[in-house]
Amino acid sequence: MLNWDMQIRPAELAAIRAGDVDVAFRRWEQPRVRIGTRMRTAVGLVEITSVDRVPVSSLTAADARRAGAVSLAALRRGLDRVHPDRPIYRIGLRYADVDPRHALRDAVPDAAEIDTIVAWLDRLDQASPTGPWTRETLLLIDELPATRAPDLAQRAGRDTPAFKQNVRKLKERGLTESLDIGYRLSARGAAVLDHEGHPRPSLGRPEPEPGVPLPHLGAAATRALTAHGLIRLEQVARLTESEVRALHGVGPYALDHLRAAMEAAGLAFRGDPTESG
Template sequence: MRPAELAAIRAGEVDVAFRRWEQPRVRVGTQMRTAVGLVEITSVDRVPVSSLTGADARRAGAASLAALRQGLDRLHPERPVYRIGLRYAGTDPRHTLREAVPDTAEIDAIIAGLDRLDRAAPTGPWTRATLLLIDELPAIRAPDLAQRMGRDTPSFKQNVRKLKERGLTESLDIGYRLSPRGAAVLDHEGHPRTTRDRPAPEPGTPLPHLGAAATRALTTHGVVRLEQVAMLSEGEVRALHGVGPYALRHLRAALDAAGLAYRAEPDASPPAAS
């Protein structure tokens, strides 16, 4: 699902999706982990295209019934159409897990799990090297990290997902970063970490997930916190290449939640003389 679709599901504005499949690919009750949290499948029904209505289009977030039908006919028009009921089921439990610094007993269990992953890997131990690399190079593209480890990108990403399942890493719009839980594990084992000598990160509220293009556009201009966004006008942010409607909507929501606002737009012209 696209980022805008996920955001609309979380907001309750979209509660169905339509897909052309040979047979259902999801089951009722399944909770999918997405960039906005958990999305639950509430129903899966095969429906004739002729039965679709304007209400269906609105519930799916389509611009119109015609747009919905055109989208379904774009790929594999010979396949049947399924209507999938959706609902936002809450935050991803891994978000809470990665912020929870484990005690000694938990750390021992985490280490035992990492050791099992290392023993099972045909290419040899990888867990600590991956954690240390992400700690050293946060917010770096996965292909670049994979190359540094001598791995192909798909297998590297698969390994990082295993660490994320344990709450040890966090995915960013670009790359990853080590979680407090992951840092506690490395510190417990006494691994040398270059980040210990880094200056503390700039205080403030981190940017929300905006998509890689928008995040790159902002960080290139030195904007990494919401407080820095509030020093710009909305027009200035909109003018950055890569910042589109999805990013603007999420920035606005994040600013509102933090009690911040864009800087007022400069006057387009001086007031007329009296």
């Protein structure tokens, strides 16, 4: 299982999930992925269905459309920007399933499972050359959700790459959730801290307004919306599309994803004739 979403743009991932994109082209010295590999991405699991070396002369307009490029010329320009001397590989892609960690993080563990998680956290702490870090990291994320990783790392007295690597370990067990900016503690992570009796910083906060959370929109758009207190789709639906578009950082990609997420939730921008009512 690979985390490959850093190499695929958010718009491409959304198109793969929708079935509109089913190939990608890369210039590699040799294949970096294998058929059957499932990659964890921001939209879920994406499976590699084929890996073929192809000559640049064989690329067609149909290839460009399948890769989400606006034209064959645009596809070729993109491939020539970096390492133009390397061979071209065509990678077949398909959306496979939701990320299993999504269901895991919302599943509150029973007592026996909590004991297993606690023992695993203890082993991580004991193996760390810099000392215990697991509970400190969980509590820090609980205190400062949606905070940039470098800022959290500084608070923890760790370098950013090491901090991110540690958080990824917690995420694998469903204890944390990655946001467009920073992280938040999952219901599973909260259950573990509560079981151990840690004083959680978030317990004194008012309950968040119920509703559907924002989809992944990119850091700039997420920052623009959350700065105006918009963290749920129901809140966004109180605004017109023009008002949302006017927020600095909200571009066409974010608007497209907001529309799709709102439509799936039976919502629409205020004043939109499709708004449910």
